[in-house]
Amino acid sequence: MMAINVTAHQQVTVVEVSGRVDGMNAGELGGAIGSAIDNGGIYLVLDLSQVDYMSSAGLRELVNSFKKAKRAAGDIRLAQPSERVREVLEMSGLDTVFRIFNTQAEAVASY
Numbered sequence: 001m002m003a004i005n006v007t008a009h010q011q012v013t014v015v016e017v018s019g020r021v022d023g024m025n026a027g028e029l030g031g032a033i034g035s036a037i038d039n040g041g042i043y044l045v046l047d048l049s050q051v052d053y054m055s056s057a058g059l060r061e062l063v064n065s066f067k068k069a070k071r072a073a074g075d076i077r078l079a080q081p082s083e084r085v086r087e088v089l090e091m092s093g094l095d096t097v098f099r100i101f102n103t104q105a106e107a108v109a110s111y
Contacts, residue, residue, distance in 0.1 A: 001025075004032045006041075012108045013041030018050030021058035030061035033076070034068060042074025045107040048081040054088050066098065075099075079107035 002019040013036045021029055036044060046062070048054075066076045077099045081089060089095045101107035 002028065004029060006032060006036055008041065009108050012043045012045055012111050014045045014047060014104065014108065016047040016050070016104075020053040021051055021061075022053065022055040023057040026055065026057035026061045029058065030065055033061070033065040037065070037068050037072055037074065042069055042072045043111045044069060044074065044076045045079050045101075045104060046076060047079045047104045047107075048085050049079065049104075051082055051085050054085050056092075059088065059092055059094060062094070062098070075111075077101060077107045077110060079104040 002017065002021055002025045005016040007014050015033060015036065017029060033044065033046070062076070069076045079101050080103055081100065086095070089098070089100070099110065101110060
């Protein structure tokens with residue numbers, strides 16, 4: 001099961017994700033991020049500290065959301081991915097695409 005919480009911190013939209021991100025619910029994550037971008041939240045921080053599993057479907061949604069944010073002149077930054085998620089990001093090479101921060105506060109402040 002996955003939970004998503006979206007909040008605004010001044011000009012930055014924070015998306016906190018918890019649980020498993022897999023083929024069954026990855027589209028829900030992509031939809032939540034896409035809605036935030038459509039509503040003007042083009043500077044996003046994804047807090048992945050509570051994600052214990054992310055499949056390739058989840059990675060695909062992150063990449064698609066990243067591209068959408070870039071097209072809107074924004075960006076997506078990742079905050080404190082769990083150890084398992086960080087491993088998946090590194091194996092896929094996405095750790096070189098996304099800016100990754102140790103804390104949510106650092107990621108928000110980076111804007």
